[in-house]
Amino acid sequence: MKILKADPIGMCFGVRRAIETLEKALSGGKTVYAIGSPIHNPQEVERLRAKGLLVVENEETVPEGAVAFIRAHGVAPAVIERLERKGATIIDGTCPFVRVVQTRARELSDAGYHVLILGDEKHPEVAGILGYVRGSATVISSVSAFLNSTIIQKSGRIPKLGLVSQTTQQHRLLAEVAQAAVGRADELRVFNTICHATRERQQAVAELAAKTEGLIVIGGHDSANTAKLCRIARDSGCPAQRIEHAGELDETWLNGKKSIGVAAGASTPDWLIDQSIRAIEEIAGRQGDVSNE
Ligand code: SF4
Incomplete structure (x- = not known):
């Protein structure tokens, strides 16, 4: 089985930058209060929780003097002002x-x-x-x-x-x-303020769908851009499966396919992509055929 990776794949510039900023803040050992989930990926949120992340619905629940994280989506200036009034240390991950x-x-x-x-x-x-x-x-x-x-x-x-x-x-x-x-x-x-990250990932999926027998899209079940990638593949006639992690791979579905494309949504971290590709390789190995591109 030939395994082809979409290019680009996974986390976009803005989400990657925000998560790196968040990890740096977490390394200080203090609890960091994120206003809304910092990323549409439950496995990545779980990993960050273990390091001290606490996701809250809004700034009202951030305690006085705490460390508050603004995700890539950004927030209204009024939210920043309320946090400042609470004496919070603000870590701003708003995408440029x-x-x-x-x-x-x-x-x-x-x-x-x-x-x-x-x-x-x-x-x-x-x-x-x-x-x-x-x-x-x-x-x-x-x-x-x-x-x-x-x-x-x-x-x-x-x-x-x-x-x-x-x-x-x-x-x-x-x-x-x-x-x-x-x-x-x-x-x-x-003002054309559309970011290219989404379009590039969608184009990469369309290209892969045209040359593979099936596409695996890795991403959170609540991630809209992951769902869209899946739809693009299916609409072009390429069977596609959406998984959150390697444990959701369907071996029977992969069986007999000579080429498989792998894509991932803009919130999918590299470690989940690597894990899933390794699992596909193992399945292909058991079926007696694996090669990567
Ligand atoms: S605007 Fe959104 S999709 Fe584009 S790079 Fe920033 S976070 Fe990613």
């Missing part, structure tokens, strides 16, 4: 690409633009971006949501409209929203 969106949203609102955010309104990254807007803002996830939004329904045309995007949105959708916005605004500014 998320920081760009926050900065653009602030600049646009300060310059009098109504800020249009393309994204998932329930996502913590979007909540953080919204917090940087000092004027008015609308969050939309599609062109129809934009056209049906209160601001459009009420005023029809907007004098100054500024469009930014959650980092993980698709370029095609941003272009469609921008096109719809052109006809609705007297003045329109568009």
Whole structure:
């Protein structure tokens, strides 16, 4: 069995950077309070818990003077202010690409633009971006949501409209929203704030799916980007299995396949990928055939 690895695979720059920052903070021996799970991967969270990580839902539960960690998605400035009032030591793991969106949203609102955010309104990254807007803002996830939004329904045309995007949105959708916005605004500014990490992983999976008989995608069961990678493979006709760790590999499914692709979501740590590849190699070995690329 030929085993081919997606390139790029696993943790994106922002998540890797945040986790490294967190590990450095944990090495000080103090409990570190993360506002929300620092990564969509239960095995990695478990490993960090053993080093002193405590995941809390929000800043309200962080004790006075504690060490608080901000994950790659970032938070609203009000959250930072509340932590500062508590005398917390803040370890900021906000991804620099998320920081760009926050900065653009602030600049646009300060310059009098109504800020249009393309994204998932329930996502913590979007909540953080919204917090940087000092004027008015609308969050939309599609062109129809934009056209049906209160601001459009009420005023029809907007004098100054500024469009930014959650980092993980698709370029095609941003272009469609921008096109719809052109006809609705007297003045329109568009910032392409999409990060390439998601697209690169999706392209790598599409390429692998075209040349293998099956694809294993490693990632947390609650990781949306891992689910998307699986869907891309299946939509292109390549059977795909999603696993969180090596223990979930299905030997029967692998049986008889001459080539297997391995991909991983942007929150999957290297050690879980290595472990899974070793397990696939062992299975292939038992079936009497293994080669790596
Ligand atoms: S997906 Fe992009 S924006 Fe999000 S954490 Fe990773 S590198 Fe940063």
